[in-house]
Amino acid sequence: MNLDTFDCIADNAKGCVVATLPTGEPFVAEVVVFDTLGGVMGIRKLMQEGESFVYIGFPLDIEDGDHLVGQGGVSAHLGGDQSGVAEAGRVQGLKWNRTDGTLTGKFEFSGKDENGQAFTVTGGEFNLVVSDCSQALQAQTASTACAIIAPALRGNTRIGTTTLVLDDRERPSFIEARQTLDLVGGVWRLGAAFFVTYDEQGLPEITRAFATVDNGGYLARDVSITRMNWVPGEGLSFDFALSFDYNGTLYTMHDGRVDLKL
Structure with a gap:
């Protein structure tokens, strides 16, 4: 081909x-x-x-x-x-x-x-x-993110982190809620990643989401984004729910919340 x-x-x-x-x-x-x-x-x-x-x-x-x-x-x-x-x-x-x-x-x-x-x-x-592959991702530790995972993924039932990783503090197009501490079952990274685009009025929209497990990204299905609030230069927050397949099992993340401080 x-x-x-x-x-x-x-x-x-x-x-x-x-x-x-x-x-x-x-x-x-x-x-x-x-x-x-x-x-x-x-x-x-x-x-x-x-x-x-x-x-x-x-x-x-x-x-x-x-x-x-x-x-x-x-x-x-x-x-x-x-x-x-x-x-x-x-x-x-x-x-x-x-x-x-x-x-x-x-x-x-x-x-x-x-x-x-x-x-x-x-x-x-x-x-x-x-695009912009040389741009370093930045960790913003003043932010918070959480979600419930069902069923338990290798013993982990929730995400709870104060570290969000993003590509641009002014207008992020990539955000990952990344947990690396207090995980069990040999999992060393667990979270959710979101791709963001902006319309002509500068309002954000989540166009794609992934679950992240260790070094893998798993395309999310049934993505729901609600209660989005965008204040340029200050922060972006939203509720989310999604599902994804991992090792032959369908998992959901629900009651999710991202509160990104810029």
Whole structure:
């Protein structure tokens, strides 16, 4: 599959993600997202039933070259009618120019879905120009976020944190409620991440959400955002609820609240 054949709608990156799904069907992302914690996600049939995505996660300090899935913080995930975390795979020829934002590579991975059925994603490629990829994320510790998780995720039943990570204090387009302390079950990071856009009047809207577990990002479904309050230069707050698949189990975050102080 030739990447140059396709022109995808982009979120915070320009470019495309393509692959061949386990059914043999070609996957062409309609939306491309760069995970500012490290990773590339291609999404097809955005916010619709039957939506599918592929996600390749990696550390922000990853070196150019070939990498095995499951080593060095490299992960992969397939979402859709058949969903699961990769058990094996590789990213080949990764090249990331952090000056001009170009990020390219090829990938393939395999695993088992929530029903124990094997799947393989082949012929994957990504070719992106990432917007503001060199901008450092900032931690804002005067803020708060919380949510209840059901069922318990590896023994963790809630998020409660005073650390929110964002990309811009004046007009954030990425916000993550990140908990790294007081977690159990071997979980070292747990939270929710939100992508924010602004309309012509400068009013914010949550366009995409993810659950974050360890080094993985999991596309949220049934996202509900209510009671949003935006005061430029001061803060952004909202209530949220969402659901996501993790290791074959459907989880919900409910009674969620983000109170970001800028």
